[in-house]
Amino acid sequence: MTVWQHSLNTWRLILNDKGAILLLFVAGLIYSFFYPLPYHYEQVESVPTILIDQDQSSSSRSLQRLLMASPNIKVREISNHPNSIQAALWQGDAMALIIIPPNFHQNILAGRTAEVQVASHGGYLLASSKALSNVSQAALTMGAAISLHKLQSLGLSPTQAMANLQPIQLHTRPLFNPHDGYGHSIVPAVMVLVIQQTLLIGVTLLLGRQAEQNIIPVGWRAYLGMWLTFSTIGLINSLYFFLGALRIQNYAQAEHWSHLFIFALLFSFCIAAFSMLIGRLFKTRERGLQLLLVTAVPMLFISGYSWPTEALPELLTYLRWLLPSTAGIHGFVGINQLGASLHDIKTEVTALLGLTVTLMALGLWHYRNKR
Amino acid sequence: MSALLASIQRELKHLRYNRGDLFLAVGLLPLLCLLVWWIFSAGQPLNLPIAVVDQTPSSSSRELTRMINAAPGVSVDQHWQTSAPAIDALRQRHVYAVLLMPNDFESSLLRGDSAELVLLLNTQYSTYSSTIQRDVQQAILTVGTGISADRLQRLGMYDDESIVTMMPIKVLVSTLYNEGPNYEVFLSATLIPALFQILAMVLTVSAIGRELRDGSARNWLQVAKGSVFIALFGKLLPYLMLLALYGAIYILLFYHLAPASYAGSSWAAYFTFVLMVAAAMSISIFIIAITRNFRMGLSVAGFYSAPAFAYSGQAFPLIAMPELAQLWASILPLTHWLKIYNQVWLAGAPWAAIIAPLTILLAMWFSAVPAALLLRQFSFHPASWGGR
Numbered sequence: 001m002t003v004w005q006h007s008l009n010t011w012r013l014i015l016n017d018k019g020a021i022l023l024l025f026v027a028g029l030i031y032s033f034f035y036p037l038p039y040h041y042e043q044v045e046s047v048p049t050i051l052i053d054q055d056q057s058s059s060s061r062s063l064q065r066l067l068m069a070s071p072n073i074k075v076r077e078i079s080n081h082p083n084s085i086q087a088a089l090w091q092g093d094a095m096a097l098i099i100i101p102p103n104f105h106q107n108i109l110a111g112r113t114a115e116v117q118v119a120s121h122g123g124y125l126l127a128s129s130k131a132l133s134n135v136s137q138a139a140l141t142m143g144a145a146i147s148l149h150k151l152q153s154l155g156l157s158p159t160q161a162m163a164n165l166q167p168i169q170l171h172t173r174p175l176f177n178p179h180d181g182y183g184h185s186i187v188p189a190v191m192v193l194v195i196q197q198t199l200l201i202g203v204t205l206l207l208g209r210q211a212e213q214n215i216i217p218v219g220w221r222a223y224l225g226m227w228l229t230f231s232t233i234g235l236i237n238s239l240y241f242f243l244g245a246l247r248i249q250n251y252a253q254a255e256h257w258s259h260l261f262i263f264a265l266l267f268s269f270c271i272a273a274f275s276m277l278i279g280r281l282f283k284t285r286e287r288g289l290q291l292l293l294v295t296a297v298p299m300l301f302i303s304g305y306s307w308p309t310e311a312l313p314e315l316l317t318y319l320r321w322l323l324p325s326t327a328g329i330h331g332f333v334g335i336n337q338l339g340a341s342l343h344d345i346k347t348e349v350t351a352l353l354g355l356t357v358t359l360m361a362l363g364l365w366h367y368r369n370k371r
Numbered sequence: 372m373s374a375l376l377a378s379i380q381r382e383l384k385h386l387r388y389n390r391g392d393l394f395l396a397v398g399l400l401p402l403l404c405l406l407v408w409w410i411f412s413a414g415q416p417l418n419l420p421i422a423v424v425d426q427t428p429s430s431s432s433r434e435l436t437r438m439i440n441a442a443p444g445v446s447v448d449q450h451w452q453t454s455a456p457a458i459d460a461l462r463q464r465h466v467y468a469v470l471l472m473p474n475d476f477e478s479s480l481l482r483g484d485s486a487e488l489v490l491l492l493n494t495q496y497s498t499y500s501s502t503i504q505r506d507v508q509q510a511i512l513t514v515g516t517g518i519s520a521d522r523l524q525r526l527g528m529y530d531d532e533s534i535v536t537m538m539p540i541k542v543l544v545s546t547l548y549n550e551g552p553n554y555e556v557f558l559s560a561t562l563i564p565a566l567f568q569i570l571a572m573v574l575t576v577s578a579i580g581r582e583l584r585d586g587s588a589r590n591w592l593q594v595a596k597g598s599v600f601i602a603l604f605g606k607l608l609p610y611l612m613l614l615a616l617y618g619a620i621y622i623l624l625f626y627h628l629a630p631a632s633y634a635g636s637s638w639a640a641y642f643t644f645v646l647m648v649a650a651a652m653s654i655s656i657f658i659i660a661i662t663r664n665f666r667m668g669l670s671v672a673g674f675y676s677a678p679a680f681a682y683s684g685q686a687f688p689l690i691a692m693p694e695l696a697q698l699w700a701s702i703l704p705l706t707h708w709l710k711i712y713n714q715v716w717l718a719g720a721p722w723a724a725i726i727a728p729l730t731i732l733l734a735m736w737f738s739a740v741p742a743a744l745l746l747r748q749f750s751f752h753p754a755s756w757g758g759r
Binding site: 019022023027030031034035037038039040041043044045046047048063087089090091092095097108111112113114115116117118119120121122123124125126127128129132135136139140142143146147150151154156160162163164165166167168169170171172173174175176177178180182184185186190205209252283284285286287289290291293294295296297298301302305306307308310311312313316330333334337338339340344345 | 391400407409410414480484488492496497504507523532534537540543558570580666673674682685693696710724
């Protein structure tokens with residue numbers, strides 16, 4: 001048989017296998033909407049925060065108003081009783097706690113530093129950091145008003161007063177993910193993993209059954225034919241995710257379409273060769289599903305994306321390149337979110353090419369005619 | 372020999388002769404947990420690379436750069452005089468932020484004006500950008516405070532007065548639980564239970580699904596003297612015991628890694644952890660009873676449990692999710708256990724505070740009863756066997 005015939009045969013095999021269709025096509029379709037769902041609103045708004053105002057003064061109420069207007073926290077005032085505070089924290093009704101101590105107003109009037117205490121639940125890092133930055137911002141805003149007033153009373157112009165208080169001003173400009181959205185950051189990376197894992201597990205389903213029946217095709221033509229089919233499926237899914245699903249859901253989009261296409265092609269070649277080699281490890285149809293479902297989570301964190309490469313143990317910074325998802329995540333995110341060209345992601349392109357050549361060489365050897 | 376003992380022995384005998392299933396049950400989870408622990412073992416991210424664009428290098432700009440470089444989370448890896456190559460480096464991910472210092476940086480400071488800096492952040496890589504932003508802001512605040520104090524004193528203020536003027540309201544920050552933030556505790560301690568949940572479901576679906584696939588379900592029931600409850604209990608007990616043992620190791624290990632982070636009872640955390648595993652197993656019985664197909668059961672269990680961490684509210688809070696996502700989160704045992712993890716194990720709340728998640732986990736566990744009945748109704752006929 002020719003390579004084309006083997007490729008067609010593989011298509012036939014897939015289309016007659018409900019389990020394979022489910023994994024290779026339907027799963028990606030579902031995941032492309034199911035996975036981004038929790039992050040639909042992108043931002044953490046209204047972190048439940050409790051406020052205890054022990055001062056009950058005009059100054060403390062000014063601060064309260066600023067806190068109430070803060071974008072990410074939802075402030076609820078409760079009575080100043082240790083039991084009610086503890087209960088609110090334990091019930092999970094509150095992730096952060098603000099205390100305005102007595103003498104807050106007195107200290108401001110007397111020209112002493114007034115203090116605000118804020119504490120947050122360290123178990124919920126994202127929510128706590130939002131709460132902390134909102135409280136700091138409110139205190140800073142109120143503090144600036146007090147100081148400006150004071151300096152202006154000394155005869156300084158507003159600009160001069162500001163220059164004295166803040167000699168260096170820092171403006172931050174978020175690039176690529178302009179609203180610093182959580183979903184924007186994580187979803188494209190996970191999508192790459194979904195493309196890889198659905199193909200991988202789908203292929204183990206087909207190869208596992210062939211192993212059971214002892215009918216694994218051998219020879220370079222068979223290998224290349226199957227590889228072509230699986231690469232095509234990888235490409236279909238990659239293009240669906242990055243040109244379809246992510247666009248519909250308004251995740252940032254590629255400027256370099258041709259670069260995206262070429263990278264998707266490289267990635268598909270690589271995951272096809274990867275799957276065909278891993279698939280040979282399993283002797284039954286269900287074995288791949290059993291063993292590989294649980295591997296996606298470590299694969300995400302090992303890639304050095306949502307957990308920085310600089311914080312990985314050194315050995316892992318090398319080993320991670322053995323998984324196509326590592327280059328895939330950085331490459332797709334680079335092109336689709338950062339507007340990178342193939343040149344900008346040459347490390348990832350090189351890694352994918354090297355891995356593909358190695359995996360295919362191993363694959364051809366593994367699928368050789370054993371006479 | 373009692374029916375229960377016979378059922379247990381039947382399952383153990385299978386594991387003894389099937390090395391693949393044995394590895395799935397015994398070997399896979401410790402390996403992956405070790406890997407997860409290894410990934411986060413270095414602790415907090417340090418020395419994340421940034422670039423500085425210093426259009427007119429001066430002693431002030433060099434001093435500021437030194438201060439920023441000294442912050443633990445950042446490392447000034449690149450110095451440029453124009454912004455174009457720095458932006459390229461940002462896009463190529465050689466650096467994750469660019470600090471732009473304008474031409475008139477030093478002259479503004481000398482004149483007594485305020486100098487404006489711009490920090491460009493690659494917020495797509497959000498762990499990088501949030502760490503960098505925090506550290507750069509802090510370094511600039513420190514330098515700015517020094518200059519500000521100097522200027523105010525020139526206006527005739529005393530030390531104390533100038534400090535109050537710079538910061539009339541001071542925010543005292545403290546973390547209630549899990550001080551640090553200790554990433555090792557935050558991430559690996561919450562990811563590992565997600566792996567337990569996936570594996571508990573895969574093992575349960577596999578143990579039952581195998582009998583349907585191979586048409587051995589009737590023999591399985593016969594060994595249990597016809598009782599579906601004994602059959603299930605005997606089959607699943609070895610897996611529950613094993614996961615309970617691994618769970619004990621997990622709880623002990625993390626407690627000893629960061630004893631100060633865990634204010635509450637480790638026993639309570641452990642007891643509820645085993646309950647979570649049992650709840651996940653009960654739901655798996657449902658899945659296989661409904662699908663009656665080993666492969667399909669695994670696919671459904673995977674769909675249910677693999678994205679569970681994303682829905683659990685640990686990384687991205689539940690309150691910020693759409694209602695539909697919150698609803699889905701509420702049917703995952705992991706979500707409820709992580710609530711207990713945060714409230715009881717970290718924060719030291721009493722049992723009374725977690726009645727709701729505990730009740731839900733118990734209810735999920737008891738769902739094994741209707742699930743078993745469903746299994747008995749439909750799964751012991753040859754028509755339900757052999758599906759792949």
